[in-house]
Amino acid sequence: MISANLFRPLRPRPAHHYDDDGGRDEDDDEDENDASWPHLSIVYDILLQLVINLEPNTLPNYIDHSFIVRLLNVFHTQDERERNRLKIVCHKIYSRLHTSRSFIRKATANVILDYIFDSETPTSSSSRMQYYNYDCRGIGIGIGIGDLLEIWGSIINGFSVPLKEEHRVFLSKVLVPLHRPKEMQAYHKQLAYCIYQFVEKDPRLGAEVLRSILKYWPKTNCHKEVLLIGEVEELVDRMTMTLESPAAEKQNNYQYHNHPRVLLQALALPLCTQMTKCLSSWNVQVAERAHYVWMKEQFVKTVAVAGSEEGVFGVIVGGIEKNLREHWSRSVRELSQNVKQVLEEMEPELYAAAAAAGESEDSRSTSMRWRRKRERRWERVEMAAQINQFIRDQLQCKLPPSPSPSPSPSPSS
Template sequence: MMFSYITFPRQIRNTAGLEIWGTIINGFSIPLKEEHKVFLTRVLIHLHRPKGMQKEVLLIGELEELVEIMEPEEHRILALPLCTQITKCLNSWNSQVAERALYVWNNEQFVKMASQDIEVVFPIVVEGMEKNLKWHWSGSVRQLTENVKEMLEEMEPSLYSRCLSQLDLHNSATNQEEMRRKQRWESIEIAAERNQCIQDSRRLSVTN
């Protein structure tokens, strides 16, 4: 697996390469061996860095397939990194990537995995949901997001509400800090302009 870790970034430059690695992943034994877990957390998840739409869609599919072959006791280990990555994808400005990531929440095994570490996973997921509903340009993405949100609210109504309240508090604090920062800069600019006016006035007095 170390060989894979070293050569992967050089070899995976196109869709065909990703399909080859998908075949390798499908050959993972059950339960996952330790080196396969390392491959998932250190290699495959980081491959979402490329911005090619088709690559990202394929990789989301591979992550979903991996979830389906995991043993239940492995879910807690990978719930946070996988849910974090899927949330980043569903926030993608590319509608096809975002929609594919949202459809992952229709996967029963993925939902079971997320529920194993729900207290940690939900704040990240809720933030992603609300971000899409507020900012995403695609109507279909917003509609899919609303559907997933309804499912999550039904699954954990009190937790979703609590996460939403915490998100509102965080956003409010961020906005207040931004306002204070803006006010400080405005004060600095006013002081600088005033100082410049004083200097100009003094130079004018000396000239006269």
């Protein structure tokens, strides 16, 4: 009875009109709640009572692996009330079925992987379009992914330290690739919480996550950039806070080559380069969010100063000076001036040395630009002279020979 009522074809996402910016018209919003929810809520109540009251030894006879997989697929429903009830039921099933916990983790990971890889290339199959709940433009919107990540957040919180290899693989193969889809904003809060749980248990994993975030960094999605800047800032802070705890040192038994501080120093240059690009972004929201990161003393000392030997501090100084000269936004220039003052107060010697090196580099690059410009001008002049000479030669070859002058008659004749 429960299977016949819950496992049904999901209602397709209604078509909406979109404006030029890709936003949905507010006047065209439709109620996405399922009309059959009063009936479905009773079915969920019955299922929940069965999970709570049945003995753990007899519960697997009714809730087998096939039932769990079909139940997880219902998370693609649009009705938020049904997804909330599903989360409660899945929590109870996971807490009661100890023998099926590994399978439940693998099944939820498969649902997330299906969304990451299959929803990016939707086929024309109507069943697949309905399963992934695409909108009218064929774009996967990731309904239910945030709810599954909420369940995973409580599961990760119960992992013991040191982490098992299975859990590390889940982080690297499932959670980290969730930064790829365009719809990451819909579930970023739950995704970040899961990642922070892993980093608190093992700070070394933070370096792997940072490396992957830099790999998946968007080029044109400004809202996604703002979210990733905040996530990078929080990851560095949590790694630093965990390292300050003596218990973490004893618990993880770090070696030099895989110590979190060493891993952060290895990522200092690419991380500062990307954050400096965001600092100089023409989008005001991205630029302002990046400036607030560089105003934090802990972030600067952890990342920029730690890698100062590689010239990392000079990257941020060069970005700030460039903003002060060239950025179009007045508010961004003011923020750059504030960041400059903060950095000068924290590390006056490093800032002065980096600014001097940047000025000499700018002068060298300026002279090189003028030299290249002059060489290009001479190349154009020489090319124009060669073309003129070629045209003159061709015209001379095509002209008929001039006739020789006839002798003039003599006066005596």
